Amino acid sequence: MRVFGLIxxxxxxxxxxCADKRIASNYYKSKNYEKAYEExxxxxxxGFPDAADKVARLIYFNKVNKPPYIExxxxxxxxxxxxxxxxxxxxxxxxxxxxYKEALKWYDKVSFDKFRIRDFENYLTCVExxxxxxxxxxxxxxxxxxxxxxxxxxxxxxLGKYYLQESPFYNPQRAEKLLQKAYDKGYYQAxxxxxxxxxKNGKKQEGYEILKDVAYKDKRAAYYLGNYLYDEMxxxxxxxxxxxxxxxxxxxxxxxxxxxxIYKYNDLFTRKNVKKAYxxxxxxxxxxxxxxxxxxxIEDNTFELTPETYSGFDLKGAVxxxxxxxxxxxxxxxxxxxxKYLYLNSYKKAKxxxxxxxxxxxxxxxWHLYQYEKRFENRVDLELLSYLVEKKFVPAIVEMAYQMSIxxxxxxxxxxxxxxxANQGNILALNYLGSLYSREIxxxxxxxxDYYKQACxxxxxxxxxxxxxxKIANYDNDVLKNENKALTINYYYAQMKxxxxxxxxxxxxxxxxxxxxxxxxxxxxxxxxxxxxxxxYYTSVLERYIDGDYKKALNALEKDDSLQSDLVLARVYAxxxxxxxxxKKAEEYYQKAINKGYKPAILNIxxxxxxxxxxxxxxxxxxxxxxxxxxxxxxxxxxxxxKFYISQNEKQKxxxxxxxxxxxxxxxxxxxxxxxxxxxxxxGDTNYGYLLLAKAEVYSKKAPRRALYYxxxxxxxxxxxxxxxxxxxxxxxxxxxxxxxxxxxxxxAPKCYLN
Numbered sequence: 001m002r003v004f005g006l007i008x009x010x011x012x013x014x015x016x017x018c019a020d021k022r023i024a025s026n027y028y029k030s031k032n033y034e035k036a037y038e039e040x041x042x043x044x045x046x047g048f049p050d051a052a053d054k055v056a057r058l059i060y061f062n063k064v065n066k067p068p069y070i071e072x073x074x075x076x077x078x079x080x081x082x083x084x085x086x087x088x089x090x091x092x093x094x095x096x097x098x099x100y101k102e103a104l105k106w107y108d109k110v111s112f113d114k115f116r117i118r119d120f121e122n123y124l125t126c127v128e129x130x131x132x133x134x135x136x137x138x139x140x141x142x143x144x145x146x147x148x149x150x151x152x153x154x155x156x157x158x159l160g161k162y163y164l165q166e167s168p169f170y171n172p173q174r175a176e177k178l179l180q181k182a183y184d185k186g187y188y189q190a191x192x193x194x195x196x197x198x199x200k201n202g203k204k205q206e207g208y209e210i211l212k213d214v215a216y217k218d219k220r221a222a223y224y225l226g227n228y229l230y231d232e233m234x235x236x237x238x239x240x241x242x243x244x245x246x247x248x249x250x251x252x253x254x255x256x257x258x259x260x261x262i263y264k265y266n267d268l269f270t271r272k273n274v275k276k277a278y279x280x281x282x283x284x285x286x287x288x289x290x291x292x293x294x295x296x297x298i299e300d301n302t303f304e305l306t307p308e309t310y311s312g313f314d315l316k317g318a319v320x321x322x323x324x325x326x327x328x329x330x331x332x333x334x335x336x337x338x339x340k341y342l343y344l345n346s347y348k349k350a351k352x353x354x355x356x357x358x359x360x361x362x363x364x365x366x367w368h369l370y371q372y373e374k375r376f377e378n379r380v381d382l383e384l385l386s387y388l389v390e391k392k393f394v395p396a397i398v399e400m401a402y403q404m405s406i407x408x409x410x411x412x413x414x415x416x417x418x419x420x421x422a423n424q425g426n427i428l429a430l431n432y433l434g435s436l437y438s439r440e441i442x443x444x445x446x447x448x449x450d451y452y453k454q455a456c457x458x459x460x461x462x463x464x465x466x467x468x469x470x471k472i473a474n475y476d477n478d479v480l481k482n483e484n485k486a487l488t489i490n491y492y493y494a495q496m497k498x499x500x501x502x503x504x505x506x507x508x509x510x511x512x513x514x515x516x517x518x519x520x521x522x523x524x525x526x527x528x529x530x531x532x533x534x535x536x537y538y539t540s541v542l543e544r545y546i547d548g549d550y551k552k553a554l555n556a557l558e559k560d561d562s563l564q565s566d567l568v569l570a571r572v573y574a575x576x577x578x579x580x581x582x583x584k585k586a587e588e589y590y591q592k593a594i595n596k597g598y599k600p601a602i603l604n605i606x607x608x609x610x611x612x613x614x615x616x617x618x619x620x621x622x623x624x625x626x627x628x629x630x631x632x633x634x635x636x637x638x639x640x641x642x643k644f645y646i647s648q649n650e651k652q653k654x655x656x657x658x659x660x661x662x663x664x665x666x667x668x669x670x671x672x673x674x675x676x677x678x679x680x681x682x683x684g685d686t687n688y689g690y691l692l693l694a695k696a697e698v699y700s701k702k703a704p705r706r707a708l709y710y711x712x713x714x715x716x717x718x719x720x721x722x723x724x725x726x727x728x729x730x731x732x733x734x735x736x737x738x739x740x741x742x743x744x745x746x747x748x749a750p751k752c753y754l755n
Contacts, residue, residue: 024054033063044074049081056089068093085114095122100129104139112146117154124162133168140169147178153187161193172201188214192221199228208232215277219284226277226292233269234460237262244456246469247449252488259492263463267306270296275310291329294318298336300464304497315341328360339372343529347376363391370396378563379597394421395428402432405441407633415442422451427468430455434471438478445687445750449475466493470500481716481751494521499530506536510545519546535564542568542577550578566593567601574608583608602629603640610644619648636755639666646674665691689719689752696725704732705742712746717753 024039037058043051056075059066075089091106104126107119115123120143127139147159156178163175175197182190191214198207208228215222240262249255274296281289293311297303303315313321319337322330335350351372357365366384373379380403388396401417404410415436421429430451437448452475456468469489477486487508493501502525509518522540525533538557541548554572557565570589573582586608593601606625609618622644629637638657645654651674658674661667665688672680672694681694692714699707708729715722730739 024051028054033058037064037066044077047077049078049083052081053078053083053086056086060089060092068096071096085110088114088119092119092122095126100126104130112143112150115155117158120155120158124158136169144174144178148181151185153182153185153190156182157187157190157193160190164193164197172197183210188217188221192218192224195221196224199224204228204232215280217284219281219286219289222277222281222284223286223289223292226274226281226289229269229273229277230296233266233274236269237266237460237462238457240265241457241459241462244453244468244472245462246456246472246489247453249485249488252484252491255488256492259463266300266461266463270300270310287325288329291333294322294333295336298333298340299461301497303341315344319344328357332357335368339375342531343527345529351376363388363393367393367395370399377596394426397421398426398429398432401429402436405432405436406439408441411441422454425458427455427458430458431467431471434468438471438475445479449479464496466496466498466501469493470498470504473504477751479750481747497528499525499528499533503530503532503536506533510536510540515546522546531560531562531564534560535568538565539568539571542572554578563593563596563598566590566596567598570601570604574604574611583612599629599632600634602632603634603637606640606644610647616648636666639664639670642667642670646670669694687750687752689714689717689722689754692752693719693722693725696722696729700725700729700732704729705738708733708739708742709746712743713749713752716746717751719752719754 024036027033027036027039037055040051040054040058044055052074056071056078058064059071060075072090072093075086075093078086079090087106087109091103091110094100094103094106103122107115107123107126112120123143127136127143130136130139143159147156150156160175160178160182163169163171163178176194179190179194179197183194191210195207195210195214198204198210200207208225211221211225211228215225240258245255245258249258275293278289278293282293290311294313297309297311297313297318300310302309303318309318311318315337319334322334322337331353335353338344338346338348338350338353351369354365354368354372357368366388370381370384370388373381382400382403385396385400385403389400398418398421401414405414405418415433418429418433418436422433433442434448434451434455436442437445437451449472452468452471456462456472459465459468462469470493473486473489476482476489487505490501490504490508494505502521506518506521506525509515509521518540522533522537526537534556537546537548538553540546541550541553554569557569557572566589570586570593571577572579572586573589574586575581587605590601590605590608602625606622606629609622609625613619613622623641626637626641626644630641638661642654642657645651645657654670655674658667658671665686668680668683668686669688669691671677672691678698681691681698686692686695692710696707696711696714699710708726711722711726711729715726733739
């Protein structure tokens with residue numbers, strides 16, 4: 001009877017237990033995991049291995065939030081009672097506690113076939129934590145062997161990505177095989193990684209084909225596809241610009257057709273391909289893709305040139321959108337907009353952004369600040385530049401070499417620095433070398449075009465980015481005396497809303513007395529808030545070249561605290577335009593310009609004192625100013641001081657200065673005037689108009705043809721008194737064919753200068 005009762009009791013307990021487990025199971029099926037856990041936990045505590053396994057599983061699968069030790073406690077009960085997969089839960093509990101060594105021991109007790117993706121990821125983390133390299137390699141080899149045979153594309157992708165990380169175990173061959181297997185199984189995430197890997201490693205076409213296939217599903221794939229298409233477009237545009245269109249066109253029509261062909265290609269390709277890829281990426285949740293489109297709007301200036309931008313924003317809309325964001329990228333794009341579109345009257349905000357950016361990336365921020373101050377404040381901060389050079393920041397090294405060269409410091413070594421980077425295709429170095437030859441700091445001047453041409457060939461967006469083209473235009477005008485080519489180049493870029501080109505066109509019309517067109521172009525520059533354009537506009541009003549409100553012009557200049565305004569106002573008071581002649585006010589404004597870093601204003605103040613130097617009242621002041629200018633390394637400062645001494649009949653002082661400048665044509669000319677010594681005229685060739693005239697006069701009796709060549713050259717830069725000398729020489733030669741030949745040879749020679 002007692003036995004029967006005991007059996008009945010056990011049966012009752014078993015029946016109730018089964019019933020309670022069914023309740024737990026029902027809770028689980030209805031996704032009421034907390035209730036299911038409570039029911040299973042009752043039995044797990046009493047040692048039921050199946051319930052213990054269920055408790056550990058609920059924690060492992062993140063159905064309930066419990067500490068790792070609970071997961072481990074019940075997983076161990078299950079494991080000891082034959083539930084082998086419970087070793088995975090034990091490993092998981094150790095992993096959650098970052099006890100990677102113990103976790104790895106328990107992962108080793110389970111077949112990889114039982115692993116979930118999370119387990120593979122955790123397993124790799126555990127392997128990474130090992131100090132013993134041989135052990136680490138063995139674990140990786142074991143996992144790689146399994147992954148290569150596996151039908152699990154997620155595992156293959158995870159391991160493929162691992163092998164592409166920068167680490168001692170970087171193995172692109174293994175990565176490529178794994179990713180290709182996963183991609184072949186239709187796992188598009190593997191295609192994203194594989195496509196990007198191919199593009200970064202020289203297999204651009206293969207990568208492009210894969211990314212094109214998966215771009216509609218993955219924001220990263222679409223983004224990289226956009227980057228790839230952009231790079232391909234740039235390569236094609238460089239081919240269209242082969243040899244540099246600007247260096248070799250025959251007619252204005254030829255130039256415009258070739259440039260506009262690249263422009264049209266760029267616009268169509270960007271809209272149909274690059275923009276499309278970035279749009280997909282953005283719609284899939286990548287805001288960086290929209291940032292890229294805004295950057296392209298800035299780069300191609302669609303805000304001003306086309307009815308529809310790439311990003312879909314107009315300029316104000318882009319600014320508003322970027323201001324609503326608070327990440328680094330949006331702020332830096334804003335700074336670029338503020339610097340480019342001056343009519344927003346926000347360029348000073350760009351400096352605020354760069355100051356803020358210093359806390360995040362000091363090197364890049366300081367380079368931005370240097371460029372900003374150089375452009376907007378006319379300040380070359382050599383201390384900041386030196387800091388960047390110490391950090392081996394390449395653009396700063398190139399910049400420092402140039403700045404030292406224009407100050408005549410260690411020119412040959414700095415030339416070597418620039419040549420080193422130019423040979424590596426550094427566009428800034430190429431442009432700076434061109435500039436040094438153009439300014440005749442390096443000689444010959446004609447070599448400048450070689451560097452500008454190389455830069456032009458390398459430049460992206462050859463239809464819009466005009467940095468080299470406008471320098472080539474200056475070369476055409478100054479050296480080749482081909483004003484039509486220079487005008488063609490500048491007119492094209494003026495139509496493309498380039499302020500520098502628009503200013504050139506304005507000056508062209510001013511020099512050629514077409515004041516209606518001068519006003520049209522200046523009105524455009526004023527509307528665009530271009531500082532140099534505004535200065536020329538107000539100057540032209542005050543000089544009476546164009547109609548305008550002179551009071552408004554004066555008022556605008558006085559309110560504007562820019563360098564350009566200071567210089568114009570100084571000239572206004574120095575010349576008495578619409579105001580009384582006021583040398584004190586003129587000096588005040590020139591001094592403001594000096595304080596902003598514009599050292600040539602020292603020469604302006606010296607000239608101002610010369611103007612009012614009655615009876616030698618300001619002799620000492622004038623000499624002091626010229627010496628200050630000499631110490632500042634200003635071009636022509638010594639010549640101007642020598643001329644001043646000549647005007648004061650202090651011939652010996654003038655001679656001492658001039659003889660210290662043996663290779664200076666202006667010094668040679670003055671020495672000739674002072675001494676009458678013909679060697680100062682005869683030695684070497686020159687491009688200085690007055691010295692050319694002197695050569696013409698010296699050779700006029702014994703070599704009239706040679707003399708006429710020099711006279712024609714001097715006449716081509718409007719050297720005073722030259723026409724009279726040329727006419728007398730032509731009378732003596734009296735041969736139209738010979739005279740025409742000499743004139744053509746003079747036109748082919750470098751253009752001369754007077755100032």
